[in-house]
Amino acid sequence: MTDTVAVIGGSMTKFGQREEWICELLAEAGNACLTDAGVPPEAVEHLYVSNMSSGEFEGQTGIMNALAHDLGLMPAYSQRVDQTSASGGAGIYAAWQSIASGASEMTLLVGGEKMTHRSTAEATDIIASCTHPAEYKHGVTLPSFAGLTARMYLDRFDAPRESLARVAVKNHENGTRNENAQFQKEITVEEALDSPIIADPLRLYDFCPVTDGSAALMFCSVEVAEEYADDYAIVSGIGGATDTHVVHEREDPTTMGGVVKSSEQAFEMADLTPDDIDVAELHDMFTILEFLQMEGIGFAEKGNAWEHAMDGRTKLDGELPINPSGGLKSKGHPLGASGVAQGYEIYEQLVGEAGDRQVSAETGLACNVGGFGNCVITTILEANQ
Amino acid sequence: MTDTVAVIGGSMTKFGQREEWICELLAEAGNACLTDAGVPPEAVEHLYVSNMSSGEFEGQTGIMNALAHDLGLMPAYSQRVDQTSASGGAGIYAAWQSIASGASEMTLLVGGEKMTHRSTAEATDIIASCTHPAEYKHGVTLPSFAGLTARMYLDRFDAPRESLARVAVKNHENGTRNENAQFQKEITVEEALDSPIIADPLRLYDFCPVTDGSAALMFCSVEVAEEYADDYAIVSGIGGATDTHVVHEREDPTTMGGVVKSSEQAFEMADLTPDDIDVAELHDMFTILEFLQMEGIGFAEKGNAWEHAMDGRTKLDGELPINPSGGLKSKGHPLGASGVAQGYEIYEQLVGEAGDRQVSAETGLACNVGGFGNCVITTILEANQ
Numbered sequence: 119m120t121d122t123v124a125v126i127g128g129s130m131t132k133f134g135q136r137e138e139w140i141c142e143l144l145a146e147a148g149n150a151c152l153t154d155a156g157v158p159p160e161a162v163e164h165l166y167v168s169n170m171s172s173g174e175f176e177g178q179t180g181i182m183n184a185l186a187h188d189l190g191l192m193p194a195y196s197q198r199v200d201q202t203s204a205s206g207g208a209g210i211y212a213a214w215q216s217i218a219s220g221a222s223e224m225t226l227l228v229g230g231e232k233m234t235h236r237s238t239a240e241a242t243d244i245i246a247s248c249t250h251p252a253e254y255k256h257g258v259t260l261p262s263f264a265g266l267t268a269r270m271y272l273d274r275f276d277a278p279r280e281s282l283a284r285v286a287v288k289n290h291e292n293g294t295r296n297e298n299a300q301f302q303k304e305i306t307v308e309e310a311l312d313s314p315i316i317a318d319p320l321r322l323y324d325f326c327p328v329t330d331g332s333a334a335l336m337f338c339s340v341e342v343a344e345e346y347a348d349d350y351a352i353v354s355g356i357g358g359a360t361d362t363h364v365v366h367e368r369e370d371p372t373t374m375g376g377v378v379k380s381s382e383q384a385f386e387m388a389d390l391t392p393d394d395i396d397v398a399e400l401h402d403m404f405t406i407l408e409f410l411q412m413e414g415i416g417f418a419e420k421g422n423a424w425e426h427a428m429d430g431r432t433k434l435d436g437e438l439p440i441n442p443s444g445g446l447k448s449k450g451h452p453l454g455a456s457g458v459a460q461g462y463e464i465y466e467q468l469v470g471e472a473g474d475r476q477v478s479a480e481t482g483l484a485c486n487v488g489g490f491g492n493c494v495i496t497t498i499l500e501a502n503q
Numbered sequence: 504m505t506d507t508v509a510v511i512g513g514s515m516t517k518f519g520q521r522e523e524w525i526c527e528l529l530a531e532a533g534n535a536c537l538t539d540a541g542v543p544p545e546a547v548e549h550l551y552v553s554n555m556s557s558g559e560f561e562g563q564t565g566i567m568n569a570l571a572h573d574l575g576l577m578p579a580y581s582q583r584v585d586q587t588s589a590s591g592g593a594g595i596y597a598a599w600q601s602i603a604s605g606a607s608e609m610t611l612l613v614g615g616e617k618m619t620h621r622s623t624a625e626a627t628d629i630i631a632s633c634t635h636p637a638e639y640k641h642g643v644t645l646p647s648f649a650g651l652t653a654r655m656y657l658d659r660f661d662a663p664r665e666s667l668a669r670v671a672v673k674n675h676e677n678g679t680r681n682e683n684a685q686f687q688k689e690i691t692v693e694e695a696l697d698s699p700i701i702a703d704p705l706r707l708y709d710f711c712p713v714t715d716g717s718a719a720l721m722f723c724s725v726e727v728a729e730e731y732a733d734d735y736a737i738v739s740g741i742g743g744a745t746d747t748h749v750v751h752e753r754e755d756p757t758t759m760g761g762v763v764k765s766s767e768q769a770f771e772m773a774d775l776t777p778d779d780i781d782v783a784e785l786h787d788m789f790t791i792l793e794f795l796q797m798e799g800i801g802f803a804e805k806g807n808a809w810e811h812a813m814d815g816r817t818k819l820d821g822e823l824p825i826n827p828s829g830g831l832k833s834k835g836h837p838l839g840a841s842g843v844a845q846g847y848e849i850y851e852q853l854v855g856e857a858g859d860r861q862v863s864a865e866t867g868l869a870c871n872v873g874g875f876g877n878c879v880i881t882t883i884l885e886a887n888q
Contacts, residue, residue, distance in 0.1 A: 173632060174558045180587050180633030180748070183877040187748035193764040195743035196878055197593045200583040202565050208582045211606070212597065218604035221596070247558060248565030358580035363565070363572035379578040492568040493581055 123217045124343035125351040125499065126336050127155025128462040131230075133331035133450035134300040140172045140181055140232040143332040145188040147455075148228045151334035152189065156346055157224060159189055164222035165196040168209035168229030169454035174244045175232055185228060195222070202248040203403065205229060206333070206457020207358070207486030207495030213337040214353050223342060229458035230332030241328045245453070248489045250364045258365075261325065263490040264404035265317025267371050271406060272319065274372065274421065279319060281424035283310035285405040286323040286447055288433055293444025295434075295475040300329050300450030324405040329450030333459035343502070349469040354481075355390065355498035357383025361491050372421075376494030377414030377485060384483070384496040385416075392416035395498070396479035397467050398438065399460035401487035402445040408432075411485050412440070415496070434475060442467065442475045457486035461497060468501040508602045509728035510736040510884065511721050512540025513847040516615075518716035518835035519685040525557045525566055525617040528717040530573040532840075533613045536719035537574065541731055542609060544574055549607035550581040553594035553614030554839035559629045560617055570613060580607070587633040588788065590614060591718070591842020592743070592871030592880030598722040599738050608727060614843035615717030626713045630838070633874045635749045643750075646710065648875040649789035650702025652756050656791060657704065659757065660806035664704060668695035669812040670790040671708040671832055677819055678829025680860040685714050685835030709790040714835030718844035728887070734854040739866075740775065740883035742768025746876050757806075761879030762799030762870060769868070769881040770801075777801035780883070781864035782852050783823065784845035786872035787830040793817075796870050797825070800881070819860060827852065827860045842871035846882060853886040 129150035131143060138146070144167065152159060167182040178184075182196040201208035206229040216222040233241050242261065246254040249263075272279060287307055293299035305323060313322035343350045359379035362368055368375070385391060392415055400411040409423035417438060418426055426432050432440040443449050443463035446456055464482035466472045484497045514535035516528060523531070529552060537544060552567040563569075567581040586593035591614040601607040618626050627646065631639040634648075657664060672692055678684035690708060698707035728735045744764035747753055753760070770776060777800055785796040794808035802823060803811055811817050817825040828834050828848035831841055849867035851857045869882045 171558055171564060173556055173629075174564075177632055178636065179556060179559075179585075179629075180874055180877060182586065183633070183745050183874060184635070184748040186745040186878075192746065193744040193760060195596075195765075196586070196745050197597070197743070198585040200564075200585055201567065201581075211580075212582070212600075215597075215600040215604040215606050218606070219600040220603065221600050244558075244564075247562055248568070250569070251563065358582070359578040360568050360571040360581050361577065363569040375578060380580075489565055489568060492565060493571075 121352050121354055122339055123214050123337055123353045124340045125465050126338060126343045126347045127151055128335045128465045129154050130298050130333035130459050130462050131331050132298050133329050133452060135234045136330035140176055140178060140230060141184045141188060143232060143330060144181065144185045144228050144230045147230065147332035147334040148185060148189045148226060151226060151336055155336035157336055159191050161224045162191045162194050162226045164216045164225040165191055165194050166209045166212045166227045167198045168205040168458055169198055169231060170200055170202050170205050171244050175236060201493050202488040203453045204457055204486040204488030204493050204495050205454040207497060209458060210461050210497050211356055211358055211495055214356055217337050217339055223338060225337040226334065227458060228332060228334040229455040231452035231454045232330045233328050233452060234330050238328055253365060260490055261317045263365055264406055265320045268320050268406040271372050271409065277424035280307060281427045282324055282405040283307045284427040285402065285408045286310045289402060289441050289445040289447040292434055292442050292475055293448025296444045296449060299444040299448050300327055301448045320404060326403050326446040326451040329452045331450060331452040331455050333455045333462050335458055335461050350502050351465045351468045351499040352502055353497060354500045355384035355388030358495045360493045363492060365490050372410060374410050374414045374491035376491050377411050380494045380496040381415040384498045388498045390498060394481055395483045396481050397442060397477050398440050398483045399443060399463050400440055400485050402441060402447045403451055407487065415485060434477060439477045442477055460484035460486055464499045468499055506737050506739055507724055508599050508738045509723055509725045510850050511723060511728050511732045512536055513720045513850045514539050515683050515718035515844050515847050516716050517683050518714050518837060520619045521715035525561055525563060525615060526569045526573060528617060528715060529566065529570045529613050529615045532615065532717035532719040533570060533574045533611060536611060536721055540721035542721055544576050546609045547576045547579050547611045549601045549610040550576055550579050551594045551597045551612045552583045553590040553843055554583055554616060555585055555587050555590050556629050560621060586878050587873040588838045589842055589871040589873030589878050589880050590839040592882060594843060595846050595882050596741055596743055596880055599741055602722050602724055608723060610722040611719065612843060613717060613719040614839040616837035616839045617715045618713050618837060619715050623713055638750060645875055646702045648750055649791055650705045653705050653791040656757050656794065662809035665692060666809035666812045667709055667790040668692045670787065670793045671695045673818055674787060674826050674830040674832040677827050677860055678833025681829045681834060684829040684833050685712055686833045705789060711788050711831040711836040714837045716835060716837040716840050718840045718847050720843055720846050735887050736850045736853045736884040737887055738882060739885045740769035740773030743880045745878045748877060750875050757795060759795050759799045759876035761876050762796050765879045765881040766800040769883045773883045775883060779866055780868045781866050782827060782862050783825050783868045784828060784848050785825055785870050787826055787832045788836055792872065793825065800870060819862060824862045827862055842880065845869035845871055849884045853884055
């Protein structure tokens with residue numbers, strides 16, 4: 119099944135505080151993707167919409183049908199894909215399956231979320247509802263897990279607190295090269311280290327913001343791709359896996375089982391190893407997660423990822439650029455959009471359209487994390503030439 | 504791609520007013536399905552959970568990850584499938600794609616919803632949020648659309664009001680033969696015609712109840728099915744389609760475009776016609792919908808389905824039994840469960856396990872409707888022998 123599915127276009131809206139409601143945000147990215155791919159609406163057979171909680175955020179459901187209507191895709195099949203904050207990655211998997219199974223010849227994936235009209239506390243509560251009630255109903259939200267895990271990581275591996283700050287500094291720097299990123303400002307290590315404590319030892323700059331936005335990708339078979347594009351990307355590997363719903367049942371909270379399993383599957387399918395990856399987008403909802411994913415995927419040894427944040431290996435001009443888009447940290451994290459936007463960044467890098475943040479890459483990887491590693495999707499894309 | 508995917512087991516919980524929360528309801532059907540199929544948890548590679556609104560109903564999301572945990576399926580991939588009240592049918596499509604694409608060797612689908620702890624008005628509001636705000640925010644909920652459409656249908660086709668009552672009477676009668684149906688009582692035509700008006704001309708007995716419940720199906724390739732079962736069902740046809748999000752934009756509200764398109768796709772894939780179908784489960788959320796689907800699918804001529812309700816063709820001992828399970832009308836309609844339970848009924852009929860309501864059938868069809876026909880999935884199953 120390897121190498122049968124291609125990505126022939128993509129888009130993302132400006133991420134940040136937006137006035138539009140969810141259906142307008144989805145339509146903006148969807149229309150831009152149709153244009154970018156050069157695909158007429160009537161050619162789209164399946165539409166997948168990655169979104170965690172439009173019902174909870176806005177009291178609006180049925181957004182997949184609304185989008186099919188708004189983009190003029192009817193009678194195309196439409197379905198919403200939810201895997202909490204990994205909904206975007208799960209959407210890539212659903213789109214991949216639709217093409218690989220022969221169910222669809224042309225599939226549009228649009229991910230999005232509208233969040234900023236709710237307070238940060240309300241948004242945090244909605245997100246926390248994906249974890250076990252024994253945890254979130256006692257106030258252990260995702261930022262709490264991140265703080266606890268970061269403390270354990272720093273202690274166990276004798277990592278300097280500065281290494282986490284350097285993740286934030288790098289991703290903010292990259293974000294200034296991405297006009298669609300929510301934040302357009304560089305920060306210093308000192309600013310990160312002096313920012314207000316949120317969940318000790320993590321501080322304000324260790325967290326992604328609350329964000330509105332949308333992103334889209336167009337999928338078809340490699341044969342069909344040849345009709346539409348000279349340069350495109352091939353989904354050469356993809357895998358998804360779960361970890362315990364109850365986070366405190368995990369043997370070692372510094373190992374994300376879903377990251378390990380999903381990336382193993384993706385590498386096996388692509389017949390590649392971590393050393394073959396030229397660029398990666400990781401789910402840096404919290405800075406500590408960039409380390410846990412680097413180690414789970416095999417970009418660094420266990421307990422060793424922090425050294426690469428210190429030595430510059432993961433910077434834009436380093437050996438393995440991580441989060442060239444700015445990551446969730448700087449680009450923003452509109453839940454259902456994030457995994458799609460990760461895929462879009464890798465696609466842009468592979469087809470040479472990444473502008474000021476272009477790196478040299480033929481193979482890229484995206485890792486999208488739901489909950490606190492509860493469910494994870496890893497995708498590997500390769501340039502067609 | 505035809506005839507590659509099999510259903511080797513299924514289950515449903517008792518539908519009705521249940522005390523358990525959503526995760527327990529899903530686990531009950533999931534565990535029963537593992538047992539029925541004889542599949543060990545560790546063999547399941549993908550888990551799909553059909554559910555419209557656990558966040559809105561109970562403030563709990565992430566239920567697909569929770570279920571993977573509760574059933575002992577980790578690290579299996581898990582994803583929630585939402586297509587509003589057609590989430591169950593969309594789950595069948597997702598499960599089909601997971602097997603047909605080679606992404607999974609063994610896929611468990613569980614659909615469920617917990618609704619009865621909310622008032623009927625609250626539940627109606629949550630369901631209505633899938634339609635366009637220009638409609639539902641002015642009070643045009645799904646029951647309103649049903650009343651308007653029923654009036655148009657009866658007027659245009661000179662159909663007697665009694666024909667709708669006969670749908671309710673038939674499905675209640677069938678429901679008494681299904682121990683898992685919410686209602687276990689026969690009703691008379693007179694009772695249906697004298698029940699309180701809800702949305703003129705529709706009365707109480709024209710509507711399905713608010714229900715808690717869950718259902719499950721196990722999917723694998725036909726080759727793998729041979730290892731697990733002598734009798735199984737094959738998904739020989741499946742299709743999904745959308746209609747306008749704004750219902751009042753439809754040219755003819757008595758024609759459900761999604762039903763027409765999705766069933767055309769399913770028949771084409773299965774290389775069958777409506778005449779080849781021995782038994783069907785249709786989405787009788789409102790009695791009028793049974794007529795609209797019969798006509799959209801091709802079981803009756805346009806404007807003619809009501810005659811079959813009068814002449815008994817669709818009764819359990821008729822030429823084309825429709826809703827032998829009791830349908831949504833009598834069995835109940837726990838949104839995400841309903842499409843899965845439709846598939847389960849067809850599966851049971853094909854493998855000869857339908858007990859007191861067994862009909863003679865080698866080929867069956869299920870039609871699952873989201874919104875007011877906004878998105879529709881039609882599935883055709885055939886017995887393996």
